[in-house]
Amino acid sequence: MTHQPAAQIVSPQQLGVREFDHYALVIDARSPHEYAEDHLPGAVNLPVVDDDEYAEVGIRHKSDKHRAYLIGVEYSLRNIADQIRPLISKYTSDDRFLVYCFRGGKRSRLWTDNLRTIGFEVDQLAGGWKRYRQWVRESLVTLPAMFKYEVLAGPTGCGKTRLLTELARQGEQVLDLEELASHRGSLLGRLPGRPQPTQKMFDSLLLSSLRRLDPARRVWIEAESKKIGDRQLPDGLFEAMHRSRVTQISAPMDERVRLWKEDYPHFTEDPAGMVEKLLPLRPLVGGEVIETWRALATQGDVEALFESVMVRHYDPCYARSTRRNYASGKPSRELPLVGLGPEPLAQAARSLAAEHPGADWP
CATH class of the missing domain: 3.40.50 (Rossmann fold)
Incomplete structure (x- = not known):
């Protein structure tokens, strides 16, 4: 039986980030539908695009990638602008944020770049939720067996x-x-x-x-x-x-x-x-x-x-x-x-x- 705390055996450091609760805010930049299916512990959904916008960009991407990116950026900048003012009023430049999207790509980068420009410390989860989900699945294979259970x-x-x-x-x-x-x-x-x-x-x-x-x-x-x-x-x-x-x-x-x-x-x-x-x-x-x-x-x-x-x-x-x-x-x-x-x-x-x-x- 190991005497190492479980939080050290399975740690977000394995994802290249700090403990999730060490961040002043964890931002999930995905759409509300994606967030509802699963998200990091304590994460707040601040979507770059909402469900309808995400679907529209996805459909356009199949026929015209350039046009899809233009529309996506337009929606993203507007949505971030609407959501960023409350963040500025709640947090200081000493606070550190964690931002992620599905694969750690464009959506989380938009949030990361804007927050860093304002002066916040921001970590971006490389590989995004997809990598996090793999970490969860792998951890649940090994971690449960490390405990001694008393079954009622x-x-x-x-x-x-x-x-x-x-x-x-x-x-x-x-x-x-x-x-x-x-x-x-x-x-x-x-x-x-x-x-x-x-x-x-x-x-x-x-x-x-x-x-x-x-x-x-x-x-x-x-x-x-x-x-x-x-x-x-x-x-x-x-x-x-x-x-x-x-x-x-x-x-x-x-x-x-x-x-x-x-x-x-x-x-x-x-x-x-x-x-x-x-x-x-x-x-x-x-x-x-x-x-x-x-x-x-x-x-x-x-x-x-x-x-x-x-x-x-x-x-x-x-x-x-x-x-x-x-x-x-x-x-x-x-x-x-x-x-x-x-x-x-x-x-x-x-x-x-x-x-x-x-x-x-x-």
């Missing part, structure tokens, strides 16, 4: 995510994959009002989180499938998780139902909508179970519905997944929780945090 497993609704939060409060290192993916990792896991990041953006967020961790200390993580919603975990992380020792959490059913009501208030208000999302399970659970769920939703018996969904689908599904991904021979222990309120979870977190890292389990 257990059926849905048993408080794993809340226990992670409590462990973080105790000063433990945690990696909350569901928070990064904006998804709770099941058929019902989509978060209202929070679309998932793109796969590329998820990768960037994951690498940024890993770089903040210390490989010399344990990392608590929740057991996950290969995919969280539509976002896929890198192979290196997925394999490292399944080589790790596991704490199997359990909780009373009434507590699990109560937690579900708190975590899924939209389904408490619209149980019929919840059942509609479960219809793809018909081949697994059978039509009779689906009709039972429909009846419970119609009656407004949310607690009975939630319990039935857990018992008839989630718990058996979890058991199969555990047998498949955490086979015998891997260290495992049981952690029954008497409740899922703040105090029982805090007590469990304190107990786990007090354990000496690497200590043998009884």
